[in-house]
Amino acid sequence: MILNAKIPDGPLEDKWTTYKEKAKLVNPANRKKLNIIVVGTGLSGSSAAASLAELGYNIQSFCFQDSARRAHSVAAQGGVNAAKNYQNDGDSVYRMFYDTLKGGDFRSREANVYRLAECSLNLIDQAVAQGVPFAREYGGYLSNRSFGGVQVSRTFYARGQTGQQLLLGAYQALIRQVGIGKVKLHTRHEMLDLVLVDGKAKGIIVRNLDTGDIERFAADAVVIATGGFGKIYYLSTLAMGCNASAIWRAHKKGALMACPSWTQMHPTCLPQAGDYQSKLTLMSESLRNDGRIWVPKLKDEKRKANEIPEEERDYYLERRYPTFGNLAPRDISSRAAKERIDAGFGVGPLNNAVYLDFSKAIKEQGIDKIREKYKNLFSMYKKITDDDAYQAPMKISPAAHFSMGGLWVDYELMTTIPGLFAVGEANFADHGANRLGANSLLQASIDGYFILPYTLTNYLAGELKTEKITIKHRAFDIAEAEVNEQLQLLVNINGTKTADHFHKELGKLLYDKCGLSRTAKGLTEAIAGIELLSGKFYRELRVSGTEGEINAELEKAGRVADYLEMARLMCYDALTRNESCGAHFREEYQTPDGEALRNDKDFCFVSAWEWPGRGIEPILHPEPLVFEFIKLSVRSYS
Amino acid sequence: MKLHLKIWRQRDAQSNGALVDYDLDGIDQHMSFLEMMDTLNGQLILNGDMPVEFDHDCREGICGSCGMMVNGQAHGPVAGLTVCQLHMREFKDGATIYVEPFRAAAFPLKRDLKIDRSAFDRIIQAGGFISASTGSAIEANNLPITHDMAESAFDSAACIGCGACVATCKNSSAALFTSAKVSHLVKLPQGKLEAEKRVIQMVGQMDVEGFGHCSNTEACEVKCPQGISVLNIAMMNWEFNKSSLLG
Numbered sequence: 001m002i003l004n005a006k007i008p009d010g011p012l013e014d015k016w017t018t019y020k021e022k023a024k025l026v027n028p029a030n031r032k033k034l035n036i037i038v039v040g041t042g043l044s045g046s047s048a049a050a051s052l053a054e055l056g057y058n059i060q061s062f063c064f065q066d067s068a069r070r071a072h073s074v075a076a077q078g079g080v081n082a083a084k085n086y087q088n089d090g091d092s093v094y095r096m097f098y099d100t101l102k103g104g105d106f107r108s109r110e111a112n113v114y115r116l117a118e119c120s121l122n123l124i125d126q127a128v129a130q131g132v133p134f135a136r137e138y139g140g141y142l143s144n145r146s147f148g149g150v151q152v153s154r155t156f157y158a159r160g161q162t163g164q165q166l167l168l169g170a171y172q173a174l175i176r177q178v179g180i181g182k183v184k185l186h187t188r189h190e191m192l193d194l195v196l197v198d199g200k201a202k203g204i205i206v207r208n209l210d211t212g213d214i215e216r217f218a219a220d221a222v223v224i225a226t227g228g229f230g231k232i233y234y235l236s237t238l239a240m241g242c243n244a245s246a247i248w249r250a251h252k253k254g255a256l257m258a259c260p261s262w263t264q265m266h267p268t269c270l271p272q273a274g275d276y277q278s279k280l281t282l283m284s285e286s287l288r289n290d291g292r293i294w295v296p297k298l299k300d301e302k303r304k305a306n307e308i309p310e311e312e313r314d315y316y317l318e319r320r321y322p323t324f325g326n327l328a329p330r331d332i333s334s335r336a337a338k339e340r341i342d343a344g345f346g347v348g349p350l351n352n353a354v355y356l357d358f359s360k361a362i363k364e365q366g367i368d369k370i371r372e373k374y375k376n377l378f379s380m381y382k383k384i385t386d387d388d389a390y391q392a393p394m395k396i397s398p399a400a401h402f403s404m405g406g407l408w409v410d411y412e413l414m415t416t417i418p419g420l421f422a423v424g425e426a427n428f429a430d431h432g433a434n435r436l437g438a439n440s441l442l443q444a445s446i447d448g449y450f451i452l453p454y455t456l457t458n459y460l461a462g463e464l465k466t467e468k469i470t471i472k473h474r475a476f477d478i479a480e481a482e483v484n485e486q487l488q489l490l491v492n493i494n495g496t497k498t499a500d501h502f503h504k505e506l507g508k509l510l511y512d513k514c515g516l517s518r519t520a521k522g523l524t525e526a527i528a529g530i531e532l533l534s535g536k537f538y539r540e541l542r543v544s545g546t547e548g549e550i551n552a553e554l555e556k557a558g559r560v561a562d563y564l565e566m567a568r569l570m571c572y573d574a575l576t577r578n579e580s581c582g583a584h585f586r587e588e589y590q591t592p593d594g595e596a597l598r599n600d601k602d603f604c605f606v607s608a609w610e611w612p613g614r615g616i617e618p619i620l621h622p623e624p625l626v627f628e629f630i631k632l633s634v635r636s637y638s
Numbered sequence: 639m640k641l642h643l644k645i646w647r648q649r650d651a652q653s654n655g656a657l658v659d660y661d662l663d664g665i666d667q668h669m670s671f672l673e674m675m676d677t678l679n680g681q682l683i684l685n686g687d688m689p690v691e692f693d694h695d696c697r698e699g700i701c702g703s704c705g706m707m708v709n710g711q712a713h714g715p716v717a718g719l720t721v722c723q724l725h726m727r728e729f730k731d732g733a734t735i736y737v738e739p740f741r742a743a744a745f746p747l748k749r750d751l752k753i754d755r756s757a758f759d760r761i762i763q764a765g766g767f768i769s770a771s772t773g774s775a776i777e778a779n780n781l782p783i784t785h786d787m788a789e790s791a792f793d794s795a796a797c798i799g800c801g802a803c804v805a806t807c808k809n810s811s812a813a814l815f816t817s818a819k820v821s822h823l824v825k826l827p828q829g830k831l832e833a834e835k836r837v838i839q840m841v842g843q844m845d846v847e848g849f850g851h852c853s854n855t856e857a858c859e860v861k862c863p864q865g866i867s868v869l870n871i872a873m874m875n876w877e878f879n880k881s882s883l884l885g
Contacts, residue, residue: 051772066693067759069799070701086779122775129775131768131822131829133792140782158792164700165795172767179763187756210748239695274666276673281698380699383723384670449772498683500676544683550691550749553683 003256003608003623006410007111012629013093016115019411023454024461031056034460035219037204038062039191039246042071043163043441044424045225046170047448053174053182055453057460060217061174061183062206064190064241064555069171072227072239073444076163077284077377078147079155080127080441082120087144091152093117098630100439103149103329104404104432105582105598106632107259107606109625111411116430116439119446124156126449130169134158147437148285149329149637155438160284160376166441170448189215190555191246192486193479194222194253194420201420202469205479207487209555212548214480216471220463221419221456224250225448228403228425230263232563232570233515234507236400237269237282243559244566247407247426255415256608256621258428259405260566261574264435264583265516266401267333270384271353280399281384283356283377285437288326290361290370291394293317293333295345295354305347305355305393316340324637331434331583332637334398338516339594341397348395357393398516402440404431404583405573408608408623412455413447416608419463421456423447428606433582487547490557495540499556502537506560506567509533514571517585523575527568534564569609572618579603600632639665639726642734643678645690651747657736671714671724672697672704675737690737692751697722699863702798705805706751707738712802712861720800720863740805744812744848755801757847758815764843765836766819768829787825794822796864803858803866809850814858816844817874818866824877834881841878 008015008022026034034057038049041063049061063071083096096117101108124142128134134156135143144153158165177183188209195203195218203218229244230236251257268287269280294313301308316336321328328336337354340346347353362370367390371378378389385395407415407422409429414421424444431439469475513526537560545551580589580596581603589597605622612619641662648655662681665674672694679689695703699720706721708714714724729735737751745753783791795818803814820837823829829836852871859868 047772054771065695065701065703066755067702067799069759070695070703072696072701074701075696075698084778122773124778125775126770126772128778128781129768129770129828131791131795131826133788133795133822133826136783136785136788138785140784141779158795161700161792161796164798165792168795172762173770173772175759175763176767176769178759185759187759239701240697241695273668276666276669276677278670278673278676279697379718380723383699383719384725386725386727453772496684498680500680542683544686544688550752552691553679553689 001610001621003408003621004410005109005623006412007109008411012110012114015111016118020454023458026457026461026464028056030464032058034058034463035060036221036223036456037217037219038223038225039204040071040225040227040426041068041171041174042225042227042424043073043167043170043444044448045071046167046174047445048223048225048423048452049183050170050173050177051449051453052456053177055457059177059183060186060219062186062189062191064188064209066187068174068185068187069168071167072242073167073441074164075239075282076441077160077282078286079145079157079162079438080123080166080445081147081154081438082124082156082442083117083154084121084124086142087153089152091154095152096120096154099150100430100436101432101630102635103436104434105635106432106627107581107625108430108432110627110629112430115451116443116446119450120442122450123442123445127166127169130173132158132165132169145286146289146327148288148327148333149324149436157286160286160374163441166445170445192249192483192558194250195475195479196253196417197469197473197475200418203471203476205476205483210550212546212551214483216476216480218469218471220460221421223421223423223452223456224407224426225423226426228406229566230400230403232506232567233263233400233510234503235272235277235280237266237280240278243562245559245562247422248562248566250407250415250417250420252611253417255417255420256408256610257405257569258408258606258608259573260609261514261570262404262433262583263400264330264402264404265334265398267330267337267398268356268396269399271348271350271395271397281380282399282401283381283394283396285330287356287374287377290373291326291356291358292360293326293354293356295340295347299344301347305357314345321637328637329434329436335516335585337398353395353397355393356396358389362390402435404428404433404435408606412458413451414455414459419459421452423452433584486558487554490541490554490561491543491547493538493541495542497540497542499541499543499553499560502533502541503560503563505533506530506563510567510570514574517587518574519587520575523571526571530564530568530571537561537564569618573607573609576620577603577607639667639729639731641665641729644734644736646738647690647750648747650749665726667725667727669726670697670722671708671726672722674726690751691749694722699723700798702800705740705800705802707740707805709736712740712805713863717860718863718865740801742804742810742849744810745801745804755799757849758799758801758812760847761812761816761840761843762819765832765839766823768823769832770828781827783826791822791825794818794825794866794870797866798864800863802861802863804849806857806861807850808855808857809853811852812844812847812849813852813871813874814862814866814868816840817870820874820877821870824873833877834884837874837877837881
């Protein structure tokens with residue numbers, strides 16, 4: 001299979017304009033005849049569904065939560081980037097493009113990344129028009145702050161709840177279309193399979209989580225907007241329900257999966273406290289604007305943080321990366337923390353954390369200013385840990401966070417299955433091997449508001465004359481039968497261990513062997529370990545109740561079954577990439593001082609994987625990354 | 639820690655429910671309340687019983703999915719947090735804890751602690767938005783908004799839609815939820831154009847859904863995990879009366 005990313009010809013800055021000018025259109029009268037399924041109501045799903053409905057298409061929108069407003073975009077705290085250059089500090093679309101490409105360790109497409117930076121300008125306008133209450137200066141103009149990996153202030157924010165406010169903007173746009181009748185919203189519905197007819201995506205099979213009924217929906221195109229799968233590590237910053245099931249089942253139906261092992265470990269999360277723990281809460285990276293990260297210089301330090309004098313503290317980010325200091329990119333900050341913790345300098349009861357210290361900022365700016373900037377974060381920290389971060393430093397540690405990988409998509413955000421699109425974190429496209437802070441809200445929004453309305457229209461223009469598929473088609477019978485069979489299989493095992501048990505085991509294995517650093521040996525062991533765990537899962541799982549009722553345990557079990565298969569692919573992906581880039585750090589490939597050693601000669605490609613069937617080694621289809629406009633450089637922040 | 643739990647179990651809206659006793663041992667005081675519930679559920683499953691169904695997702699207090707009455711209080715005894723942020727250190731060893739669903743006629747029960755809050759979505763659908771279709775926005779800085787007004791709009795917009803206000807109100811009023819959205823949007827210049835229609839329709843929908851009237855006990859504000867102020871309700875009433883008179 002030769003992958004064609006369909007990048008338009010011409011100069012970098014004209015590509016998207018050229019595409020829009022030449023893309024096919026659908027007459028407004030005809031749009032009413034076309035149906036689109038959008039799975040997921042986070043920022044990318046809601047913005048896509050709302051924008052497509054505004055064009056006149058009929059939308060069926062699905063989410064597993066009880067309301068479209070709950071998707072995990074809601075939890076993004078710090079902000080959203082845009083190259084507005086309101087601060088007059090030298091920002092531009094080109095600079096944002098270059099920062100993002102470099103931040104991703106040159107493992108993304110130039111054209112995609114440039115488009116992301118270009119469309120960022122409109123997003124802020126759109127969000128303000130919807131009523132998103134971004135932070136303002138006293139003169140009434142929009143305020144910005146700085147984020148990791150860049151030297152300008154281009155991050156727009158709404159206190160520490162930017163994701164919530166952007167999602168509510170998109171949710172309100174979506175729900176407005178529900179009222180108008182252009183969107184039919186199905187909450188508490190989970191996609192369990194994709195239906196193909198003549199090789200094209202024509203519908204989905206869903207389980208109604210309120211009744212257990214299996215339902216069919218047909219459409220002219222399907223959009224997957226189901227977010228990331230960092231929850232595969234069990235302990236992560238993600239919501240409990242975040243899952244890979246929709247993208248994984250699409251993958252098994254033929255959509256290639258790209259770079260699944262590129263998981264971002266977020267450096268500023270709360271450390272694990274015990275085995276019972278269900279998640280690791282994220283503390284926004286924006287804290288690194290004013291917080292300084294350090295560990296004691298002494299091993300086995302017993303004194304409290306405030307009792308350790310300045311000269312006995314190791315501000316290791318400032319020491320190793322003087323230009324960027326505490327604002328070094330996430331992959332680098334996380335790895336540096338792991339290095340200190342592994343070397344025995346970790347703090348906290350389990351020695352698994354580092355300090356994030358605000359005392360200098362409080363002294364310089366006053367406690368009121370710090371409170372205004374980070375109040376909700378400090379109070380969240382207090383609620384969870386019972387500690388007051390105004391008085392003593394926070395304890396933080398890295399945790400699984402964002403999936404740079406996902407379904408392979410071309411420039412039009414279409415997967416390798418015609419008619420199946422993937423937007424937001426569910427696709428792999430724009431972040432390369434490491435995402436910069438405040439670029440995820442951006443990408444999710446841009447995909448939904450500004451890209452899909454053009455590219456999906458371009459596809460649908462060719463679908464007007466094809467035969468209408470209904471849910472009576474045989475392809476739906478087959479897919480539904482398969483879904484029923486799998487649900488019954490899980491319910492009938494009747495073993496002695498819960499789905500959570502297997503999920504935790506899988507998570508531990510992945511953190512250990514396919515986490516912040518990887519080795520060929522560890523990954524080979526992991527693949528064998530996952531096989532073993534998978535075997536146990538299908539022998540020893542216990543799910544209470546039946547498939548024909550409300551059953552949260554069954555939902556979990558189905559997601560863990562998919563995670564087990566996905567984890568195996570992640571390990572193959574990491575094993576075959578014999579280089580270190582971004583979040584993917586192979587211990588065999590590092591410089592003498594422990595920095596990542598990229599190999600542009602052999603690995604300047606996107607790894608797109610084909611599902612070969614259960615138990616068979618996945619098949620790799622590399623998509624070469626061609627850099628026409630910039631020169632690859634060593635990614636240095638020192 | 640040892641705990642005696644009394645948890646509301648109910649198969650569906652048609653069945654009768656009851657408080658069922660569970661004894662739980664070995665609970666760590668640093669566990670969150672929902673992690674304690676996970677532990678209980680793990681034991682129930684292995685005993686062949688049905689686990690307690692409850693909604694939850696982000697577990698960091700922002701998605702609004704979780705919510706239950708803990709010892710008669712929405713989200714439990716500590717002010718300013720959701721039940722996922724409540725930790726077991728707030729309870730004494732050997733304590734008896736009552737766990738019940740949020741109750742309101744407009745929130746029909748689905749199973750155990752799981753309820754249907756789609757009435758909130760329909761209130762927003764009635765007008766809780768600004769009609770700004772994609773592509774029509776003006777340049778963002780062409781619309782200056784004072785710092786304090788932006789902050790104040792944010793305070794209203796911070797509502798997470800969990801339903802604790804309704805569950806706490808003796809009239810099951812959704813006034814705090816509805817007014818938070820009305821105020822958020824009317825405080826901003828871009829939200830003023832549709833203000834009159836918005837408040838009339840949202841209040842109308844609130845009544846259609848079967849929520850009660852606000853009688854100013856202010857209990858909702860006390861139990862709101864986001865600290866949404868009852869001043870929003872005053873603002874909604876002002877806007878409603880103004881719109882009724884002028885419209």
